[in-house]
Amino acid sequence: MIQLNGIHKVYDDGFQALKDITLTFEEGKINVLIGPSGCGKTTTMKLLNRLTNYTEGQILIDDKDIKQVNPIELRRQMGYVIQNIGLFPHMTIYDNVATVPKLLKWDKQKIKQKVDDLLRMVNLDPEVYRNRYPAELSGGQQQRIGVIRALAAEPSTILMDEPFSALDPISREQLQDELVRLQKEINKTIVFVTHDMDEAIKIADQIIIMKSGQVVQKGSPQEILANPANDFVKEFIGEERLGSALPSVEKLMTKQLFTVYQSDSVEKAIEHMVMYQMKEIPVTDHDGKYMGMLDLFTAMNQSDKSIHALLDHNRKTVALNAGSEQLIADNLFETYDTLGVVSEDNTLVGVIKREQLLHTLQHFYELKRGGQ
Amino acid sequence: MSFLQDLSQYMVENSSLLFDLTIEHILMVVYGIALALAIGMPLGIIAARFERLAPFIISLTNILQLIPSLAMLAILMLYFGLGFQTMVVGLFLYSLMPIVRNTYVGIREVDDSIMEAGKGSGMTPLQLLAKVQLPLSIPFLLAGLRVASVIAIAVACIGPYIGAEGLGKEIISGISLQSEVKIYAGAIPATLLAIIADLALGLLEKKAKKRMALV
Numbered sequence: 001m002i003q004l005n006g007i008h009k010v011y012d013d014g015f016q017a018l019k020d021i022t023l024t025f026e027e028g029k030i031n032v033l034i035g036p037s038g039c040g041k042t043t044t045m046k047l048l049n050r051l052t053n054y055t056e057g058q059i060l061i062d063d064k065d066i067k068q069v070n071p072i073e074l075r076r077q078m079g080y081v082i083q084n085i086g087l088f089p090h091m092t093i094y095d096n097v098a099t100v101p102k103l104l105k106w107d108k109q110k111i112k113q114k115v116d117d118l119l120r121m122v123n124l125d126p127e128v129y130r131n132r133y134p135a136e137l138s139g140g141q142q143q144r145i146g147v148i149r150a151l152a153a154e155p156s157t158i159l160m161d162e163p164f165s166a167l168d169p170i171s172r173e174q175l176q177d178e179l180v181r182l183q184k185e186i187n188k189t190i191v192f193v194t195h196d197m198d199e200a201i202k203i204a205d206q207i208i209i210m211k212s213g214q215v216v217q218k219g220s221p222q223e224i225l226a227n228p229a230n231d232f233v234k235e236f237i238g239e240e241r242l243g244s245a246l247p248s249v250e251k252l253m254t255k256q257l258f259t260v261y262q263s264d265s266v267e268k269a270i271e272h273m274v275m276y277q278m279k280e281i282p283v284t285d286h287d288g289k290y291m292g293m294l295d296l297f298t299a300m301n302q303s304d305k306s307i308h309a310l311l312d313h314n315r316k317t318v319a320l321n322a323g324s325e326q327l328i329a330d331n332l333f334e335t336y337d338t339l340g341v342v343s344e345d346n347t348l349v350g351v352i353k354r355e356q357l358l359h360t361l362q363h364f365y366e367l368k369r370g371g372q
Numbered sequence: 373m374s375f376l377q378d379l380s381q382y383m384v385e386n387s388s389l390l391f392d393l394t395i396e397h398i399l400m401v402v403y404g405i406a407l408a409l410a411i412g413m414p415l416g417i418i419a420a421r422f423e424r425l426a427p428f429i430i431s432l433t434n435i436l437q438l439i440p441s442l443a444m445l446a447i448l449m450l451y452f453g454l455g456f457q458t459m460v461v462g463l464f465l466y467s468l469m470p471i472v473r474n475t476y477v478g479i480r481e482v483d484d485s486i487m488e489a490g491k492g493s494g495m496t497p498l499q500l501l502a503k504v505q506l507p508l509s510i511p512f513l514l515a516g517l518r519v520a521s522v523i524a525i526a527v528a529c530i531g532p533y534i535g536a537e538g539l540g541k542e543i544i545s546g547i548s549l550q551s552e553v554k555i556y557a558g559a560i561p562a563t564l565l566a567i568i569a570d571l572a573l574g575l576l577e578k579k580a581k582k583r584m585a586l587v
Contacts, residue, residue: 049492076494086489089584090507099493133583149493159492 478509
């Protein structure tokens with residue numbers, strides 16, 4: 001895990017490139033730094049292998065202050081993929097990939113094995129490509145080599161500086177897919193810089209949006225799409241992408257509520273449900289706090305009991321500020337038809353019904369298909 | 373036709389002398405350039421590494437290049453005496469400029485992204501120099517070597533004035549004896565040497581560039 005605590009960077013001319021950056025790059029995740037040019041995203045990444053230095057603050061990698069580590073050692077423990085590919089044109093593909101293992105003086109046999117494995121991992125036949133020179137490869141193939149060169153010495157962290165931005169759109173898509181697939185195998189902590197929001201949404205586990213040397217918002221792609229922190233983030237994401245996120249919980253739920261109080265009689269609750277053709281009704285106390293869900297048939301079978309005794313207390317609720325992806329991920333609707341939506345202080349604010357969710361999803365996917 | 377017959381007859385009859393002179397000519401050039409490489413490459417590397425020293429180093433070698441060859445050799449003769457060694461020193465000074473400048477340019481020309489990749493991979497400055505910068509500056513160095521050797525072969529022709537041998541001996545004695553045949557007998561091999569050096573090093577340069585995809 002990589003932690004940045006209160007990082008500031010001021011250049012000699014007084015320009016403040018980074019202002020109080022506090023961040024965590026999660027272990028085994030793809031962390032994407034994104035923002036307009038000049039926002040400090042590349043600078044932030046280059047702090048990690050000390051290609052640039054910071055003026056204030058602390059960076060910890062696995063709880064170790066990186067200023068305590070020799071920068072040369074540090075860089076050898078970290079993979080680095082640069083924007084313009086940067087393969088060594090005078091070296092064969094083999095020598096390029098073997099760069100760091102050779103610096104670390106690995107055994108020759110071990111290096112050869114590793115290089116061949118890596119070439120196969122990106123679907124390049126070692127027999128064909130091992131002895132070629134970079135200029136003999138296409139742009140997409142070259143950047144595949146750039147990526148596996150960074151993997152060769154088995155670093156736990158890989159820094160990628162807009163690695164696919166110089167490629168044609170088709171190769172870019174392919175390499176993004178490959179990276180996501182590779183990451184499932186290799187599980188590295190990846191710090192990935194880009195200015196391309198589509199790329200970030202596609203590959204990221206965590207997106208960190210930066211502007212003028214500060215972090216504006218961080219979170220999973222879903223969280224950011226569902227709840228952009230401010231107008232800058234909204235604008236940066238773009239209207240059409242905002243539409244591509246599932247509607248928020250607030251939009252999915254029904255606000256016009258038929259509820260009964262816990263102190264009401266069961267007969268009254270049954271009457272209500274029958275009148276409005278509801279199979280279930282949410283129950284609250286007099287302050288509007290959610291108490292549970294009352295099922296019509298349970299109530300009819302045991303109408304001599306109090307509402308409190310009949311409530312299904314185990315039924316989960318949906319938090320108002322949760323992403324709707326969470327709703328689907330938790331798969332709550334497999335067992336329940338209706339779930340209560342509660343605000344932070346447990347006040348009932350709405351309900352979400354299964355049919356309603358399905359209907360919205362149908363509408364959402366129709367729109368999405370139409371939009372493409 | 374009779375001139376060509378005379379010339380070929382002279383060259384065949386004196387072939388062993390001409391051969392010796394050619395060998396000596398080549399040796400002077402090779403020693404001079406070897407010395408220039410041994411000293412010029414480090415100077416070029418220093419100029420590239422310490423940008424502030426670059427103008428100083430480059431202009432110094434430029435000035436050396438500007439001194440008329442006869443004048444330079446005469447001055448050197450005052451200190452090194454007559455003979456082979458003075459010529460070698462002269463050729464060394466003449467070859468310095470193309471070698472220093474091309475080493476410097478070759479290192480500076482290495483693409484920033486390649487340098488960043490090397491640095492980011494954890495190469496020390498020395499490893500960066502040995503594994504990346506110097507190999508990538510080879511085509512430039514070969515171009516410098518080519519210029520240097522053509523100049524050196526030409527300058528070596530005035531060797532006899534300072535007591536060195538070489539093909540210049542035939543040419544200069546041809547001048548004093550007013551012998552057309554002798555002049556050609558020295559001039560033709562000297563020109564051939566220059567042409568061969570130019571072609572061979574040009575070919576090497578092209579090959580190196582092609583391999584690194586610089587063309």
